[in-house]
Amino acid sequence: MFGRRKVVSSRPVAERNQFSTRIPGADTLVSRTQQLAATMALPAASSYHSLNVHEDGAQALQALRDMIDGATHTVDLCTFVFAHDGIGDEIAQSLKRRVRDGIRVRLLVDGVGAYLGGHPDFSSLRAEGVQVVLFVPPLRSSLRGRTNLRNHRKLVIADGRWMWCGGRNLAAEYFEADAASRSGRLPWIDLSFDLQGALAQQAQQQFEQDWKFASRDAFPVPSPALSQAAPAGEAIGQLIASGPDQVDDTLYTLLLSGFFVSRRRIMAVTPYFVPDPTLLMSLTLAARRGVAVDLLMPKKSNHRLADLARHRALRELTAAGARVWFLPRMIHAKAVIIDEELALIGTANLDERSLFLNYELMVAFYATTDIQRFAQWIERQQDGAVAYQARPVGLWREIAEGLLIWLAFQL
Template sequence: MPFEDALLRQWLTLHGVVVAIALVFYVTVSRAFPQRRDPSAAVGWVIALALLPYLALPLFVMFGSRKLLLRDPPPPRGAAVAGADDGALPALWAQRLGRAMGLADATGYERLSVHADGAAALRALHEVIASAERTLDVSTFILAQDRVGEPVIDALKARARAGVRTRLLIDGIGALLGGRVDVAGLRAAGVEVVKFVPPFRSILRGRANLRNHRKLVIADSRRFWCGGRNLAAPYFELPSAGRPLARPADSGWHDLSFDCAGPLAADARRLFDLDWAYATRAPLGPRSPLLGAGAPAHARAAAPAIPAAATALASVSPMAAATALTAPPQSDLAPPPEGDRAAAPLAQLVPSGPDQVDDTVQVLLVSGAFIARRRIVAVTPYFVPDAGLQQALTLAARRGVEIDLVLPARSNHRLADLARNRPLRELHAAGARVWLTPHMVHAKAVVIDDEIALVGSANLDARSLFLNYELMVAFYESRDIGRFADWIERERAAARPYVAKAPGLLRDLAEGLVIWLAFQL
């Protein structure tokens, strides 16, 4: 017994030392590299490190990082949009906030097409790919081996064989979800293929939990296809021949995408270049265009300096200034449209993720909820918001803002469906209207006061808002904002109202546990 007691004391002492080392490591890393963690995530890591340090510490090293280390100082706060006054630009609050977060200024676009359904989206996708004459850049989370993915792969090969520089950036985890992509065949045809943060090569770098969820196709920096659709059959409302990707329904999912032309496509090309440079660990080329202050430090270091003449642009219109400062070489752009370019509709790329100093999409949504005067209309497949966004939406509903939130009655993620009930009950009690569609809806869009429409890849959940590389596009043209609102309204018209039900004890505990873990999952 004395011998066993001595062994127990030695083990407890050693265990206490390991726990202390783990907690000191966590505190040191958190202080040295601020991550702005959700409180539930911070508490979860501390508890895990205290109870299971042998397991939790390696997991923290692999999955605990949320932001890349940006060595440059953050952009100045409160900067105004050049040449603008309170009535000069639509949704000025959003553009000023974007400027303060280091985003590129709003720029022009033309020929916007909001895809009515999957068939229209698929036609537009192939049209954009076929239109490429010099460069074709594709970023996706999933590229499936099915009736959508395989023709896309064939189209990429065809453009590469035609002499078009074709690049495919696919997420490291997403590449496994739709079936193994034939990387060798693509490369043999001349397509450059890179996997973004391959999970088994990024563990020791602490990047294994960071996913690139952006979906965009850019042809010649002139045409731009974007939205929430992965390149797989269910996202285009097509059956997936029994593949598990199609759960929970056999029919295809309703999703939202769009395409347009003009300078906005050139901005998207810049963003793609940044992601490509990070994935390949290579500097940007000598012709790299001007980058915003929120771009990663390694990418900004490779970018050319701002021309001295740029300071003279403060006296011209905001649209002209944005176009002049952000335009790539003229050979990569379509000819300017007839008439005054300053009258073109405006839109702004809103990338979010570890490559941004701020949580840009979450900040815009919270600010928009507090600023909204009339209504907020949103569609999302998953609704597990952070405390800040939940409070902003709840307070907006309580002060009389009409809030309509459209969700699938049953999504493909059962844990997300379980976790959403607690925030939905709170919103419903505050006066918000929640609508449940009979089909899976995978669209991501938010319209605020008919002044701004945020459309793209970000779900209203903690992973999208804080962990993933995401892309939303902020549209400021009232006519086009109305088109996105109409798309959401068509989904709402087919939905039934959500009925809040008080949970039992076990369900309430389960919901709380899932919400607690949702930030990291």
């Protein structure tokens, strides 16, 4: 609410213009997105292969195990929550074992998320040789005034060539149906993926930047070879880092641009929907233009205040013709697909905290076949959803919602 929300300075116009060379190709959503990303100095689109979209927590966990066990040189993990539970403890033991195998292992955990995870035993990890750093711990950080800027990125990289990313924290409810059922709750639904190639090299560089910021220590890695054309058999994707370490509000800018130029369909999945007025307007205008706008979210999330704050926006959306779908269980996935030409998948929610305060990481997918895989995953989840029905609200409810929206940055 107070203080600066950026840790980098604004870029002069002349410097910004050096990134504005026009991306070759037709005037498509893909070319416009890449052009806009270039003006914000984001890494150029790069190639990847072997995309694995995790259908559920079991597949996501197995992919994570395979990455850690298959690494031959390095394993780097960045997460918001590293829980002291069955999943967190299993991963911790795997990391210790890989250190004993001679693998360099680093673990970057958000300073607030570490407390949310039930105080995992980082000391035993360090004793075994795992390098552990907390990102801006709120009570011990020298970066005073920045403790509200949290690292919400979730990223695992093996050998700088294989990346795992998405909405899942390293905690049982994101992977195990058994853990959720023992607590009396339905298991959470989330979306993650892994892939290999040059795009993973870009992710490695992003991890290095976050590690250097949090630890004041840099580990040199080769710069990734970036190209606009994919090798034969490989697709093109783009790493979209968003947050205080970016001059621009990168993801927010790309979302606005995509929503305003959308022509056919917008599919969005988010656990929390508390948009600012401009983002909400871009979605309502798309719906009024005849674009099919579908928003999938949980009927009841794990953040009660966010659930209360979302209703004004949902009423405006549905009044414009958008369709809002409620799942009877918690869905924590973060995905936006526009016209099946662009998919943004990763860690950012459609709320002001994710878009303006948190360090977030999304991947822009441009390959039609891969976008369709994500779209089909969303449609499968939507099968069990019910349509949101807006209801009239009284004066006091309007006032309460207004207060919550005013505090949206903190939700």
